[in-house]
Amino acid sequence: MENYIVSARKYRPATFDTVIGQKALTTTLKNAIADGKLAQAYLFCGPRGVGKTTCARIFAKTINCLNPTPEGEACNECESCQAFNEQRSFNIHELDAASNNSVDDIRQLVEQVRIPPQIGKYKVYIIDEVHMLSTSAFNAFLKTLEEPPRHAIFILATTEKQKILPTILSRCQIYDFNRIGIQDIVDHLASVAQKEGISYELDALNVIAQKADGGMRDALSIFDQVVSFTQGNITYQSVIENLNVLDYEYYFRLTDHMLHNDVSSSLLLLNEILNKGFDASNFINGLGSHFRDLLVSKDAATITLLEVGANIREQYKAQAQRAPLPFLYKAMKLCSDCALNYRNARNKRFLIECTLIQLAQLTQPDDESPSGGHGPQQTIKPIFNNNSPAVAAEVQQPVARQPQVQAEPAKSVQHGSQPQPISRSAMHQQTQSTSAKPQAISSISQLGVSIKKSQPITTSSEKGQEEHAQHIENKPVTQENVERSWRKFAEQLPHEQVAIKNRMQSMRITLIEGTQVEICVENELNAKQLNEMMVDIRRFMQKDLQNFLLEPHVVIKELPLSVKSLSRFEQYKKMVKKNPWLTQLRDNLGLELS
Numbered sequence: 001m002e003n004y005i006v007s008a009r010k011y012r013p014a015t016f017d018t019v020i021g022q023k024a025l026t027t028t029l030k031n032a033i034a035d036g037k038l039a040q041a042y043l044f045c046g047p048r049g050v051g052k053t054t055c056a057r058i059f060a061k062t063i064n065c066l067n068p069t070p071e072g073e074a075c076n077e078c079e080s081c082q083a084f085n086e087q088r089s090f091n092i093h094e095l096d097a098a099s100n101n102s103v104d105d106i107r108q109l110v111e112q113v114r115i116p117p118q119i120g121k122y123k124v125y126i127i128d129e130v131h132m133l134s135t136s137a138f139n140a141f142l143k144t145l146e147e148p149p150r151h152a153i154f155i156l157a158t159t160e161k162q163k164i165l166p167t168i169l170s171r172c173q174i175y176d177f178n179r180i181g182i183q184d185i186v187d188h189l190a191s192v193a194q195k196e197g198i199s200y201e202l203d204a205l206n207v208i209a210q211k212a213d214g215g216m217r218d219a220l221s222i223f224d225q226v227v228s229f230t231q232g233n234i235t236y237q238s239v240i241e242n243l244n245v246l247d248y249e250y251y252f253r254l255t256d257h258m259l260h261n262d263v264s265s266s267l268l269l270l271n272e273i274l275n276k277g278f279d280a281s282n283f284i285n286g287l288g289s290h291f292r293d294l295l296v297s298k299d300a301a302t303i304t305l306l307e308v309g310a311n312i313r314e315q316y317k318a319q320a321q322r323a324p325l326p327f328l329y330k331a332m333k334l335c336s337d338c339a340l341n342y343r344n345a346r347n348k349r350f351l352i353e354c355t356l357i358q359l360a361q362l363t364q365p366d367d368e369s370p371s372g373g374h375g376p377q378q379t380i381k382p383i384f385n386n387n388s389p390a391v392a393a394e395v396q397q398p399v400a401r402q403p404q405v406q407a408e409p410a411k412s413v414q415h416g417s418q419p420q421p422i423s424r425s426a427m428h429q430q431t432q433s434t435s436a437k438p439q440a441i442s443s444i445s446q447l448g449v450s451i452k453k454s455q456p457i458t459t460s461s462e463k464g465q466e467e468h469a470q471h472i473e474n475k476p477v478t479q480e481n482v483e484r485s486w487r488k489f490a491e492q493l494p495h496e497q498v499a500i501k502n503r504m505q506s507m508r509i510t511l512i513e514g515t516q517v518e519i520c521v522e523n524e525l526n527a528k529q530l531n532e533m534m535v536d537i538r539r540f541m542q543k544d545l546q547n548f549l550l551e552p553h554v555v556i557k558e559l560p561l562s563v564k565s566l567s568r569f570e571q572y573k574k575m576v577k578k579n580p581w582l583t584q585l586r587d588n589l590g591l592e593l594s
């Protein structure tokens, strides 16, 4: 655990062979170097964090190595290799076109290109995010790319190949980097964990790998985050809690309810999930994926398509045996329809509940429906079959006279004491959204249901305040009070969101150009989490600081090495610098740094 920081840097591959998940590509590069068939320009395309820059660096090192190994790798020992490994080689130049994209930046680079290398044979120029270059910068660069000096090799890297001009494309050898497979990421995380003496559950690493979506850098960054949250003991439970992932268990339980045609329990489980603060659209997509995973688990030939850990795999196999194929086909279709309609639905919870009801009735025999299966096909059947007219009439009475039914709709459905046709119960559900118990309201607001079109999640009193606020003058904001407001927002988050809450406390917030607030995060996962909360963040900060021009947004930036790679002792020294009393405290208490 000691000195444990930034695995993505510490475990950055140093040879082609240790690059994960890009075997075909690294073999081709190695062969090209061994055969001396080097192109003058390469284009590395692919998603972020899959090894483009790493491969470019290894490539630069290898072609300059004075004693390459028989396998075509750099020796890591000669003067040139050492210079590379210590990041002091003059034969490699990296330009991040995302931040240096002007003509002047390119001119500077072009001038450097003329100077031949002192040691080694080649100078390698890596231009990252090359699609970000301005058009004029592109044109300035094109000339050099057409007639480069013999010692110069360009490696252009991009996440967006379609934005590269054809004139550039035609001059480059193109390499497409793949997303890295879940299993490859899990294996690598496991090896890092072993080297760091961190205990882990494979299912937990699997969740991290899935969250990273094929990017190793993100996977390692999320891994680091989880390690610090769990004090080096990575369990499945701690990971899903920290990453705000919905436990597989919920999908398994829900599917079992559906297979038993148990509408009530399905709805109650949905309520539980939404009350925990999970996003409804993620939920329905997750449920769709769950059915897909069950489908591939039914057949030994397709089970390889299942990307989960060993324990969960067994659970999938077992449930797949219980779920008939037609059920899975229809269930996938229903989930996909629901996801499609989700954005346009006015009452999103209602849409999802309808879908769950349909799902729970898929395996119900047709003759149980009132039409006996011969009438026009019904997509939703009555939930209960013992419909007595007397009770139905009772239900029709004004809702106000039945507070119990109104407050606990799900419970009454569960006990079956108040049978009602589903169409009414659904409307019931809809009207309840304004008057039901507090939880129901909170979960509906989590769905982002709008009361007024342009203003989601506002109550009428809040809305009044806001309208009022728009007429008053915007107050000037400072870096200091933006930071304070940010912390205030984090502090008021509910306990269920403790993980993101803690993380928000340590994020870097920068006020730029008066009203733009930049929120710095380390990986796409954090960016996504924050973006989901952005409406609330914006509203909170605008109101808190009385400035309605305030515009927070998220940027993904890797923190500078110096900030992150402090050992415990270095951290201590830094703290002492800020507060010299620490030394005395340490002495008085007889503390020792381990």
Ligand SMILES: [Zn+2]
Residues within 6 Å of the ligand: 064, 065, 066, 067, 068, 074, 075, 076, 077, 078, 079, 080, 081, 082
């Ligand atoms: Zn070497």
